[in-house]
Amino acid sequence: MTSPALSALSIDELTALRDAARRDHEALVRRGLSLDLTRGKPSARQLDLSEELLGLPRGHAAADGTDCRNYGGLQGLPELREIFSGPLQVPAAQLVAADNSSLSLMHDTVVHALLGTVPGATRRWADEPRIAFLCPVPGYDRHFALCERFGIELIPVPMDADGPDMDVVERLVAEDAQIKGIWCVPKYSNPSGVSYGDETVRRLAAMPTLAPDFRVFWDNAYAVHHLTDTPVEIADILTLCAENGSPDRALVFGSTSKITFAGSGVSFFGASPANVAWLIGHTGKRTIGPDKINHLRHVQFLRDEAGLAEHMRRHRELLRPKFDAVEAILSKELGGTGLATWSTPAGGYFVSLDVLDGCARDVVMRAGEAGIALTPAGATHPYGTDPRDSTIRIAPTYPEQEELEAAIAGLTVCVRLVATEKLLRDAGRV
């Protein structure tokens, strides 16, 4: 962002503000904090909500009598898939329940596309001269890292309030057959909190792509992670793809990592019958089946879609005060200064803070000096490069309330310090 408000001040006034910020920062450093806002991890109190899981399951038989302790069942327990069918907008028959990480499912899907042949492809992606993915920015660093590791080119696409800029997306996929995918976090996006508008989803489903094997990686990580009384509903991408003649385009991912236990949950893959058969065909060479005991454990704990919703309400009770505190402190300390803007998400795990262009790295460094760990500036962009150096991702969920409030307050000091220093530098140059 570029600043209006403070730039109207005189050099003397700006200098006074900078000096105050310097004193505040020195005091902050002396406090010797050790606070972590880096990763979207659930807090210990959130994990406590699922403590009952540790004593489950009762028995070991699935609804159809399957002994969950033994090998087999590549698609995962049907009764678990039923619970997540609605929230993920995937018919249970087209949903695969897997192990503890949806990132692994995304990784393996890319691997199988590289080393196998996805439905609609004329050859393996590994045999293409070049593979590129569109990356709406700001986005999720682990999506980008996964692609980089395979040499997949990352093409940033701007986000607006309704999701990726579809004019840009449509133009790119129409003219470049090597663009094989787009990363989407369609609801309460990481990190901006944006949810995709219906028209955005429709255009993603309907747009012509030069690549016959183009895939929308639909990482619906925050499908049920609402922070308000009015849950966001997004359009049904699988149905829209089918209706628009591209039934194999969308691959839906989800998990319970931020529902039950972050390291010990279950994950999901949903897609067209052809894509599901393709995935299971490859998965069958890799494993004899997922951890069905953990599936059964989750079924007995969550019970049904209503049980899941009630469980997420308890999460919200713990998370709402944290997101409220971030909003309140940022408003109090930075509101009206023109030094920063930020998201006020209706769900998900992150607040995106935009500081003056060229300031994000310095703010993260200054916070680090004060013992406040932030995700590296640039992590929200492909190759870790935010061209405007302005976006900072705040993860408010893991610290306890008091720690969080201290960290956000400290962060605003760093924003004031770096911004006033920059404005003075800029003024000096004029």
Place this chain on the structure above:
Amino acid sequence: MTSPALSALSIDELTALRDAARRDHEALVRRGLSLDLTRGKPSARQLDLSEELLGLPRGHAAADGTDCRNYGGLQGLPELREIFSGPLQVPAAQLVAADNSSLSLMHDTVVHALLGTVPGATRRWADEPRIAFLCPVPGYDRHFALCERFGIELIPVPMDADGPDMDVVERLVAEDAQIKGIWCVPKYSNPSGVSYGDETVRRLAAMPTLAPDFRVFWDNAYAVHHLTDTPVEIADILTLCAENGSPDRALVFGSTSKITFAGSGVSFFGASPANVAWLIGHTGKRTIGPDKINHLRHVQFLRDEAGLAEHMRRHRELLRPKFDAVEAILSKELGGTGLATWSTPAGGYFVSLDVLDGCARDVVMRAGEAGIALTPAGATHPYGTDPRDSTIRIAPTYPEQEELEAAIAGLTVCVRLVATEKLLRDAGRV
């Protein structure tokens, strides 16, 4: 095998034997059995031995205080790695504990070698014009299927009583730089039950290979799965590799699939520090960590190496009568006939039955007609092709004792039928 005993009989005597076998087979078909000897699955009673796992863990803290419910810890719980360090002959610091499938670890190791660059390699395996693996036969069909799926060429190598024929192995790897690996099940091998002799292991570690990135895939699936009072000890491949100047050659795999729950156990990867760092570097793009709650559950259940040994003693109490029954019935019905030979394994999960050349497929078909399901003949060989059509893999663990005995007795009828028919055909041709 080729038959001596019955071939000494006259045509009339053979015909009488065949007619008796036909009547026995017809009676067998009329019994309408439905028995399954196909896969090496633990029985329900074996799984019952680990029922306590369903109520574990107590608490959620690892020995170092880590909250196992949350993300992180790519190498897995140290205290779990300690328990398996001895049995797998890998220092705990060089052992990775992962999720529920060692097959997955083998698959992913091949993937990372194809799409990354293993220590010592000059390029990714995906960029090689051709990749081949040596496959001691008979061997494990899932090893072969995994390679086939990636277009890796499979080169069969004969097995003898001490493991693969090392003269053949040494010659092949010395002259062909495209041979990048060998599949080994070094203890109580699947399906022959053979354990590798010390000299075989030493030669595998010490042999010159034209490929600088050659790997021994050491699938020690049956490390603690003894059936006798004198557990087999195999030589320590990692140490031998290090001593012979090839520290990165061996990759050790193992799991608790046939120790605790087949679908819900833990798996292990052990190797040189360089290989471990390489694997974890790639795994870190795929997941934020393994299911540490399941690690903790296994630590509390197995306790230590002595607890593991005691648990395996209980498995042996259930398995020994089954393997004894197979041996007794095969001896009673086929002993001295010259129609078959078979293994008498000191551990592991399988008995390998060798029938007259050209008869294995027919025996499996005849057994199928009588409701006795066997692994397809040829499955123990690359591409499903047993050139002598003589090896049948018997998996005695899953059926209950009575069912197993009925199935093996029925199988011997099929062996007699197919063999006498063949001998008469051969005699007719002379």
